[in-house]
Amino acid sequence: MRRIGSVLAILLLLAAAFTLTGCGSQEGLQDGYYTAQAKEYNFGWKEYVTILVKGGSIVSVEYNAENSSGFIKSWDNAYMQTMLHSNGTYPNEYTRYYASQLLEGQQEDSVDALAGATSSYKSFQKLAAAVLEQARKGDSGIMLVDTSE
Numbered sequence: 001m002r003r004i005g006s007v008l009a010i011l012l013l014l015a016a017a018f019t020l021t022g023c024g025s026q027e028g029l030q031d032g033y034y035t036a037q038a039k040e041y042n043f044g045w046k047e048y049v050t051i052l053v054k055g056g057s058i059v060s061v062e063y064n065a066e067n068s069s070g071f072i073k074s075w076d077n078a079y080m081q082t083m084l085h086s087n088g089t090y091p092n093e094y095t096r097y098y099a100s101q102l103l104e105g106q107q108e109d110s111v112d113a114l115a116g117a118t119s120s121y122k123s124f125q126k127l128a129a130a131v132l133e134q135a136r137k138g139d140s141g142i143m144l145v146d147t148s149e
Contacts, residue, residue, distance in 0.1 A: 029053045030138035036130035038147040049127040061099040098124045123147040
């Protein structure tokens with residue numbers, strides 16, 4: 001009986017420790033807003049990822065790009081039409097897709113590439129890794145990331 005009680009106590013302690021520390025690679029995300037932005041403009045656009053962490057989990061993700069005047073890439077209808085016809089996707093689609101995948105999976109390696117937006121996928125991976133590192137450190141400054149290939 002004593003042995004069963006000891007084993008049960010150990011199992012309860014392990015379960016409590018697991019519950020308190022969480023699981024996966026997102027241990028230690030600190031609450032707040034975090035942003036990672038490309039160091040340089042690429043074809044006139046500078047990509048960025050901003051996340052909001054609450055209760056140690058990502059609750060909001062924004063992925064987009066802006067030009068030097070601050071105009072948002074996914075709002076550019078002319079660019080959307082051109083890209084849709086040549087690549088089969090467009091910024092308003094793939095930025096939402098990548099952001100939702102990060103929100104769902106809670107880690108940068110949970111995001112799958114979308115056909116036609118491979119270059120943006122590679123940038124997103126780098127930006128997501130940087131913004132998650134910021135959230136682990138609690139660093140709310142804008143991190144500049146080299147997104148060139």
